[in-house]
Amino acid sequence: MKLYFIINPVAGNGFGLKIWKKIENLLIQQNISFSALYTKFAGHASLLAEEIAKRNKQAVAVVAVGGDGTIHEVVQGANRYEHVSVGYIPAGSGNDFSRGFAIPKKPLQAAKQLIGLLDRKHFPKFDIGLFQNKKFDRGTFVNNFGCGFDAAISMKVNRSRLKRILNRLALGKFVYVCYLLQQLFLYKPSKVTIQIDEKSYEFEKVWLVTVSNQPYYGGGMKIAPSASLSDGKLDVICVHNISRMKILFLFITVFWGGHIKMKEVSVLTGKRIRISPARALPQHADGEFAGYGPVSLAVKPRGIAVLTEDSAEDFGA
Numbered sequence: 001m002k003l004y005f006i007i008n009p010v011a012g013n014g015f016g017l018k019i020w021k022k023i024e025n026l027l028i029q030q031n032i033s034f035s036a037l038y039t040k041f042a043g044h045a046s047l048l049a050e051e052i053a054k055r056n057k058q059a060v061a062v063v064a065v066g067g068d069g070t071i072h073e074v075v076q077g078a079n080r081y082e083h084v085s086v087g088y089i090p091a092g093s094g095n096d097f098s099r100g101f102a103i104p105k106k107p108l109q110a111a112k113q114l115i116g117l118l119d120r121k122h123f124p125k126f127d128i129g130l131f132q133n134k135k136f137d138r139g140t141f142v143n144n145f146g147c148g149f150d151a152a153i154s155m156k157v158n159r160s161r162l163k164r165i166l167n168r169l170a171l172g173k174f175v176y177v178c179y180l181l182q183q184l185f186l187y188k189p190s191k192v193t194i195q196i197d198e199k200s201y202e203f204e205k206v207w208l209v210t211v212s213n214q215p216y217y218g219g220g221m222k223i224a225p226s227a228s229l230s231d232g233k234l235d236v237i238c239v240h241n242i243s244r245m246k247i248l249f250l251f252i253t254v255f256w257g258g259h260i261k262m263k264e265v266s267v268l269t270g271k272r273i274r275i276s277p278a279r280a281l282p283q284h285a286d287g288e289f290a291g292y293g294p295v296s297l298a299v300k301p302r303g304i305a306v307l308t309e310d311s312a313e314d315f316g317a
């Protein structure tokens with residue numbers, strides 16, 4: 001099996017590149033042949049993964065070295081090709097993919113796990129999410145999709161100069177707290193209709209709707225504690241009719257999944273989902289800006305093969 005690495009040198013504020021140098025040495029020491037490609041712009045990992053898929057007719061592994069945005073793009077580019085499996089070396093700031101897919105959080109340990117799996121013929125397959133809106137005809141997500149308050153925060157963070165400054169001071173997470181507090185005062189909740197399979201639900205004063213493929217989100221928050229990568233379903237969490245103060249409380253309890261007991265949090269599951277907000281809410285897919293407005297989502301059961309342990313199949317359920 002041919003082995004490719006797609007490296008996002010700017011992930012984790014330059015951590016991606018540093019980590020890659022160590023992993024490259026490890027691969028050379030162990031006489032493992034591989035190709036390494038560096039991303040040059042946002043969205044490039046998707047194009048590279050698809051090029052690799054088209055160029056190789058035999059089984060090939062494409063490993064993302066970066067954060068959730070990088071593995072998101074690799075899966076976006078690779079998921080339509082049966083002969084492509086994906087791997088992940090966590091080098092970003094959040095790394096929820098490693099939490100959900102049972103990949104070690106330490107990059108060198110993740111690399112060792114990956115090396116140990118290379119001689120296998122088959123890798124476990126996991127569900128992924130698909131979405132369609134005005135911006136994307138067939139977008140994918142591996143962790144979660146969100147619209148509303150959380151997408152507004154991640155849009156602000158990603159466009160922020162403050163993020164780059166604070167990242168340099170190793171205070172990257174603080175920037176999320178700053179924009180969370182800002183949006184807490186500025187965000188205007190709105191009415192949202194959610195259609196899940198054959199049922200329709202109307203929620204007033206909605207702050208956010210997330211659609212999860214796995215439990216973890218936003219750097220370790222357990223937003224959808226029951227989401228499973230192998231159940232052929234997506235978990236929908238809708239936060240509505242909640243006071244601004246209680247939102248803060250929610251963002252504390254979400255770290256252990258306690259928020260789902262709150263009366264303002266509705267938990268639903270299904271295979272096909274349509275979210276129709278009364279006003280065009282921002283959206284993200286795995287933390288990457290994904291558009292505005294109504295969106296249709298569906299699960300693609302066992303949609304991607306991942307270089308991880310077989311036991312990861314039961315992870316998160």
Ligand SMILES: Nc1ncnc2c1ncn2[C@@H]1O[C@H](COP(=O)(O)OP(=O)(O)OP(=O)(O)O)[C@@H](O)[C@H]1O
Binds near residue numbers: 067093
């Ligand atoms: N060469 C590049 N220059 C600028 N941006 C890039 C480049 N390569 C990739 N990107 C973009 O960098 C962004 C961040 O990548 P990624 O999410 O992997 O890292 P992170 O934000 O540090 O980690 P996490 O999402 O886990 O918090 C993504 O939107 C990706 O498209």
